[in-house]
Amino acid sequence: MQSPKLFAQDGNEYREFTQGEYEQHAADIIEYERQNALALEKAAARKTLLDRLGMTENEAALLLG
Amino acid sequence: MAIQTFTAAQILTAAQMNALQANDYNQTVSTKTANYVLVAADKGTRVVMNSASATTITVNTSLFAAGDSLRLQNINTGATVVTAGTATVTSAGSLSIPQWGGGQLFFTSASAAVYFPDAVNVSSGLAYISGTTFSAASTVSLPANTFSATYTNYKIIYTVTAASTDSTAINVRLRAAGTDSSAASYSNAGVTYVIGAATIAANNQNGGTAWQITNFNSSDRNKVVLEIMSPQVAADTNFFWDTYGRVGGSQGGGHGNGEFRAATQFDSLTLFPSAGTITGSYQVYGYAIA
Numbered sequence: 001m002q003s004p005k006l007f008a009q010d011g012n013e014y015r016e017f018t019q020g021e022y023e024q025h026a027a028d029i030i031e032y033e034r035q036n037a038l039a040l041e042k043a044a045a046r047k048t049l050l051d052r053l054g055m056t057e058n059e060a061a062l063l064l065g
Numbered sequence: 066m067a068i069q070t071f072t073a074a075q076i077l078t079a080a081q082m083n084a085l086q087a088n089d090y091n092q093t094v095s096t097k098t099a100n101y102v103l104v105a106a107d108k109g110t111r112v113v114m115n116s117a118s119a120t121t122i123t124v125n126t127s128l129f130a131a132g133d134s135l136r137l138q139n140i141n142t143g144a145t146v147v148t149a150g151t152a153t154v155t156s157a158g159s160l161s162i163p164q165w166g167g168g169q170l171f172f173t174s175a176s177a178a179v180y181f182p183d184a185v186n187v188s189s190g191l192a193y194i195s196g197t198t199f200s201a202a203s204t205v206s207l208p209a210n211t212f213s214a215t216y217t218n219y220k221i222i223y224t225v226t227a228a229s230t231d232s233t234a235i236n237v238r239l240r241a242a243g244t245d246s247s248a249a250s251y252s253n254a255g256v257t258y259v260i261g262a263a264t265i266a267a268n269n270q271n272g273g274t275a276w277q278i279t280n281f282n283s284s285d286r287n288k289v290v291l292e293i294m295s296p297q298v299a300a301d302t303n304f305f306w307d308t309y310g311r312v313g314g315s316q317g318g319g320h321g322n323g324e325f326r327a328a329t330q331f332d333s334l335t336l337f338p339s340a341g342t343i344t345g346s347y348q349v350y351g352y353a354i355a
Contacts, residue, residue, distance in 0.1 A: 009199035009343070010243075011208030011333075025203065025248055031274065032234065032339040061264060 089196060103128060108203040111136040114145040125150040126176040138167035147180045158182040191220060196348035204337040206240055207349055212332045216351030223289040223336060225348045228281035230341030232311045235289055237273040239302060239325055240333040248273040255321015257312045268321055279319045280311035281338050296331040
């Protein structure tokens with residue numbers, strides 16, 4: 001599948017990404033997905049722990065606050 | 066010399082001619098040291114306020130006609146306020162005349178005047194540098210050399226009216242000579258909050274490749290306000306951020322601060338969503354140094 005073209009508003013010029021910008025964008029997407037996966041993993045672990053303790057999010061916040 | 070009314074067969078004296086000529090070439094001046102109420106004889110002259118205390122120049126009706134005008138100036142530290150007495154006074158600018166300020170009072174009728182303050186080069190405060198709209202852009206970079214030696218600190222206000230993808234992170238990268246820096250030197254911290262929720266969460270990143278602050282909202286407008294400190298100085302660059310958009314999938318925002326920990330000098334920066342495109346506008350201002 002062909003990747004969609006990406007465009008930059010560079011000052012007053014609207015232009016297509018340069019090769020370097022495409023490469024940076026691809027690296028950013030990978031990093032963003034890695035961070036999202038970590039966040040989801042953390043949220044799932046938190047939910048599992050709360051379920052095991054039989055507590056709600058609010059109760060946990062009260063306990064920690 | 067106030068305006069003269071000459072009658073038929075009257076002799077125009079050299080003194081009168083010289084006085085009128087003097088007013089034409091070196092406007093008649095009447096200096097006032099206290100509050101002053103304009104009189105008809107002030108037409109076409111220059112009223113100069115000279116008081117260390119605040120004063121007023123009051124404008125009343127039935128003294129001037131449409132088309133009449135006079136100059137107002139202030140040469141002392143007390144501000145002078147052009148004040149509507151029985152006449153109306155309108156202006157696109159301030160009616161307060163600072164020291165070394167002035168302007169023209171122009172009458173549009175016997176009961177209405179417009180004060181046109183002279184433009185003053187502001188040496189302090191926020192100075193507009195640039196701004197533009199953007200549409201369906203994956204990245205939005207300020208023009209090259211937006212950051213210069215003219216100012217040390219900058220304020221940038223983005224209004225993002227549309228984001229193609231919801232809840233993608235708001236990223237900012239510093240830029241030099243047309244290239245964004247993706248060095249792992251970006252850190253930021255702050256608080257985030259969701260509208261209507263009681264809890265406040267943390268925004269925290271250390272050693273990232275871009276500043277990353279809250280999320281874009283695809284169903285509502287977004288505001289991103291950045292204060293960039295010393296980007297052109299060969300020292301760490303600091304920033305302060307305020308956002309309104311998405312937090313954790315809900316409407317919210319946050320504020321905080323951060324740094325780029327390296328002595329790189331930057332002349333611009335780039336705002337971009339982690340995915341999709343954004344549409345909106347921005348304005349950049351410089352904080353005058355003195």
